[in-house]
Amino acid sequence: MPEEKVLVLASQSPSRARLLARAGLVFDIQPARVDEEEVKHAMRGAGAAARDTAVALAELKASRVSRLLPSAFVIGADQILECGDLWFDKPADMDHARAHLLSLKGRTHRLANAVSVAKGGAVLWRYVDEARLTMRNFDEAFLDNYLALAGEDILTSVGAYQLEGPGAHLFARIEGDFFSILGLPLLPLLDFLRGHKIGIAA
Numbered sequence: 001m002p003e004e005k006v007l008v009l010a011s012q013s014p015s016r017a018r019l020l021a022r023a024g025l026v027f028d029i030q031p032a033r034v035d036e037e038e039v040k041h042a043m044r045g046a047g048a049a050a051r052d053t054a055v056a057l058a059e060l061k062a063s064r065v066s067r068l069l070p071s072a073f074v075i076g077a078d079q080i081l082e083c084g085d086l087w088f089d090k091p092a093d094m095d096h097a098r099a100h101l102l103s104l105k106g107r108t109h110r111l112a113n114a115v116s117v118a119k120g121g122a123v124l125w126r127y128v129d130e131a132r133l134t135m136r137n138f139d140e141a142f143l144d145n146y147l148a149l150a151g152e153d154i155l156t157s158v159g160a161y162q163l164e165g166p167g168a169h170l171f172a173r174i175e176g177d178f179f180s181i182l183g184l185p186l187l188p189l190l191d192f193l194r195g196h197k198i199g200i201a202a
C-alpha cells in the first residue's frame with residue numbers, strides 16, 4: 001500500500017486555502033504559531049531585504065508545523081508589502097485600511113511573495129517572486145465607496161485589497177504573477193507537488 005501523501009497548509013490565509021482548493025488539492029490547515037513581527041524586526045534590523053525575510057518566514061512556518069506532523073508535506077508562505085522604505089502589515093480595522101490605502105495611492109508598491117514546503121522539520125523547497133503594483137491616484141470619495149463595497153474581507157490582505165475582487169478598481173498597472181499577488185506562487189508550487197505525486201498525476 002503506497003504511503004498516503006498528506007498535505008498541510010500552515011496558514012490562516014483564506015486566500016491561500018482558496019487557491020489550493022480550487023486547484024483541486026486536498027489538504028488540512030494548521031496555522032503556524034510564529035511571531036512574525038519579531039522575525040521581521042530582527043531581520044530588518046540586520047539589513048535583510050523583504051524577499052529574504054519573506055523566504056525566512058515561509059520556511060519557519062513550514063518547518064515548525066512539519067515538526068508537529070512529520071509525515072506530512074507542509075506548505076508555508078509569507079508576503080511582505082514594501083512601499084518606499086516602509087513595510088506594511090495587514091490592517092487591524094477599516095480605519096487602518098483607509099490609512100493604508102491613502103499612503104499607497106498614486107504610488108508603486110512591491111510585494112515579495114515566498115512559499116516553502118517542509119517535511120519532517122526539514123525544508124525541501126522554497127520559491128520567491130516579486131510583483132510591482134501601481135495604484136491610481138484616486139480621491140477620498142472613491143476610497144469611501146471602495147471601502148463600503150469591499151468590506152471587511154480586505155482586513156485579511158496585507159495591502160487592504162483583494163485584486164480578484166473590487167481591489168481591481170484601485171490599480172493603474174500590475175506587473176507580476178496574479179496568484180503570487182493573491183498570496184501564493186501557485187504554479188511553481190503545483191510543479192513541485194506534482195513531482196512528489198501530489199495533485200494531478202503528471
Ligand SMILES: Nc1nc2c(ncn2[C@@H]2O[C@H](COP(=O)(O)OP(=O)(O)OP(=O)(O)O)[C@@H](O)[C@H]2O)c(=O)[nH]1
Binds near residue numbers: 016032080157161164
Ligand atoms: N484575497 C486576497 N488576499 C490577498 C491579496 N494580496 C494579499 N493577500 C493576503 O494578504 C496576506 C499576507 O499576509 P501574510 O502575513 O503573508 O499571511 P497571513 O494572512 O497572516 O497568513 P499566514 O500564512 O498564517 O501568516 C495573505 O493572507 C495573502 O493571501 C489579494 O489580492 N487578494
